[in-house]
Amino acid sequence: MKHLSSRQLSFILMVTAMCCLPGMDAMAKYLSQTMPVMQVIWFRYLGQFLVVLCILSSNLRASAETDNLGIQLLRSGTLFGTTVCFFFALKFIDQGQAAATFQVAPLIISLLAMLFLGERLGIKKCFGILLGFTGAIIIVQPQQFHFSVFALLPILAATFYAVYAVLTRSLGKGDDARTTLFYTTAFGALATCFVIPFVWVNPTTVAEILAIAVMITLASLGHFLLIRAFQLNGASDLAPLNYFGLVFALLWGAFLFDETPAKTTLIGSFLVVGAGLFVMKTSQAPK
Numbered sequence: 001m002k003h004l005s006s007r008q009l010s011f012i013l014m015v016t017a018m019c020c021l022p023g024m025d026a027m028a029k030y031l032s033q034t035m036p037v038m039q040v041i042w043f044r045y046l047g048q049f050l051v052v053l054c055i056l057s058s059n060l061r062a063s064a065e066t067d068n069l070g071i072q073l074l075r076s077g078t079l080f081g082t083t084v085c086f087f088f089a090l091k092f093i094d095q096g097q098a099a100a101t102f103q104v105a106p107l108i109i110s111l112l113a114m115l116f117l118g119e120r121l122g123i124k125k126c127f128g129i130l131l132g133f134t135g136a137i138i139i140v141q142p143q144q145f146h147f148s149v150f151a152l153l154p155i156l157a158a159t160f161y162a163v164y165a166v167l168t169r170s171l172g173k174g175d176d177a178r179t180t181l182f183y184t185t186a187f188g189a190l191a192t193c194f195v196i197p198f199v200w201v202n203p204t205t206v207a208e209i210l211a212i213a214v215m216i217t218l219a220s221l222g223h224f225l226l227i228r229a230f231q232l233n234g235a236s237d238l239a240p241l242n243y244f245g246l247v248f249a250l251l252w253g254a255f256l257f258d259e260t261p262a263k264t265t266l267i268g269s270f271l272v273v274g275a276g277l278f279v280m281k282t283s284q285a286p287k
Helices: 005-032 037-064 069-092 095-104 105-117 122-140 149-171 177-193 205-230 236-259 261-286
Strands: none
Touching: 005 037, 005 069, 005 095, 005 205, 005 236, 037 069, 037 177, 037 205, 069 095, 069 177, 095 105, 095 122, 095 149, 095 236, 095 261, 105 122, 105 149, 105 261, 122 149, 122 261, 177 205, 236 261
16 A cells, blocks of 8 residues: 555545445335334434544544534435435335436436526536436336336435535535534434334344444445545546445346446436536546
8 A cells, every 4th residue: 555646545545435335225225114214214324424523532522613614414304314215215126227317416416506606517517418418318217017106216316416516516625524424423323313213113123233233334434435536636637536435336236236337327328427527527627
């Protein structure tokens, strides 16, 4: 590792994170087959919040201090909405299909940035966004008689995530990353605590307990690696590697749930990812 440049190390960390986070989703999908989704979300948030508390214990008060409490809570709420929608989607549709549809998030971010931040799209960006949403429609297939409304949940999750990203962009560098990490995990843990008494089901097997532990570990490790990667390299350089998450989601789904991606999912994924990369390249092009 000592012979790697910061850029190379950031790439390794980012790709590893993109393997961990779909692994967390796979554990959530497994658990949601035998226990309520909100209970799975509670395990995910509470476990990660306890890990964050341990990491920030020496500087907890400073991490919790913010001059932007309203936006921090709103951002945390939108990320919580992302998790709720995506985990419910995983209960009812294939992981690969859910992950592929979620890839429209960067395109929604571009639209919201135009509407609320005054960023210009241009003809090329508009074409890329239209192409991406065409891919999403191909994946979801709303025209089919067996269409499930749950297939739309990843799009709703992507919309919540896009709002989070725009709020983050509008805030700029107002808060440290540790502060954001504290509030996002604390919000989810607290919100689910109000629900858990009404949905609780005792884990009954060793496999369930192990899956809970693996889910928390992968969530914590994945987000830690993301933070370290972005500390070593710029967001624009690392952004294309986000699409490795789709590859690993398809692999996790195939390995754990014997999921075979439909042709429409593969075609739609190609269009969505290609559109996302095109919009990203257009954004980076000199004006």
